[in-house]
Amino acid sequence: MKILDDEKDKLLDHEYDGIKELDNHMPVWWLWLFYFTIGWGFLYMLYYQFTGVGPDQHEQYEMEIAAANEKYGGGDSEDAEVATTAWTFETDAASIENGKTIYSGTGNLCFTCHGAAGEGLVGPNLTDNFWIHGCEAGEIAASIQHGYPDKGMMPYGSGARISDEDLTDVISYIASLQGTEPANPKAVDTSRAVECSIE
Ligand code: HEC
CATH class of the missing domain: 1.10.760.10 (Cytochrome c-like domain)
Known part of the structure; x- marks a missing residue:
């Protein structure tokens, strides 16, 4: 049979308790996914690690705190100054x-x-x-x-x-x-x- 002939070429020369292994190719889609992750990882390192274009953890933290201060008026933003202004009761x-x-x-x-x-x-x-x-x-x-x-x-x-x-x-x-x-x-x-x- 053709298929079995073909398999003979692919057979690896080891055997465990009668179980043999074929040296099949990996699926093409899987290979491309693998290459893609390598490329992605490379770009990722370039963007965040080596060029410093992307914010690192500390910068992200600072950004989030600044955004929260702006939104809720904490920290040393201007809102905090306003919050300590003298309060008075209006009567109108x-x-x-x-x-x-x-x-x-x-x-x-x-x-x-x-x-x-x-x-x-x-x-x-x-x-x-x-x-x-x-x-x-x-x-x-x-x-x-x-x-x-x-x-x-x-x-x-x-x-x-x-x-x-x-x-x-x-x-x-x-x-x-x-x-x-x-x-x-x-x-x-x-x-x-x-x-x-x-x-
Ligand atoms: C979920 C219930 C709840 C809501 C809603 C709430 N309060 Fe209160 N508030 C309390 C409780 C309970 C205390 C008492 C705190 C304590 O025992 O120290 C209190 C205390 C206060 C005090 C201080 C009273 C004192 O005797 O010194 C003021 C003023 C006050 N609330 C105003 C407000 C205003 C204005 C709002 C809406 C913007 C509001 N509260 C919404 C439960 C509430």
Whole structure:
């Protein structure tokens, strides 16, 4: 038979327990794939290692950190400067209205934890003159910016979710709630909150 004749030529001269091996060619597609990976590896080394055109791990890390700082305003970007600006309570109706919209919106969900009227639910009552983390404009802004992740309140700060401008309106809205005495106020956490009146 022709095929067997052909196989005779390819037969390698070793044998294990009657098992013989043919010296067949590797499939052409497989060979090309192999050459391709060699070429790819060569170009890869040229691009990342030898010419330094592509960023290495450290450069990629720096790039990601810079991008995150830009997005979330951390590090030594300009946003961080803005975040330390002095906070003040606005008293004009437009600011307070905007603050209320942000507080009551489904984007930030403040009302779900602090109550629609600020009376407190999971989070503390924001209408009384007892505060856990201080009642100065800067302290309230800081509370919202940094959040209390261990208590369930996420950080909203530095323009990532609420811009500094909007945050001024939110703290102004909170200030406007002082002494409003909503229904079902949450009791003061006397073990932690201290008396503090917003000026
Ligand atoms: C998932 C629930 C939750 C959400 C949403 C939430 N908070 Fe809070 N917040 C809390 C809790 C809980 C505390 C109390 C932290 C503690 O016990 O130290 C708190 C504390 C605060 C404080 C400090 C109160 C104090 O007594 O010093 C302020 C101000 C505040 N939140 C405002 C906001 C605003 C504004 C929003 C929306 C942008 C918001 N919170 C969204 C749960 C929440």
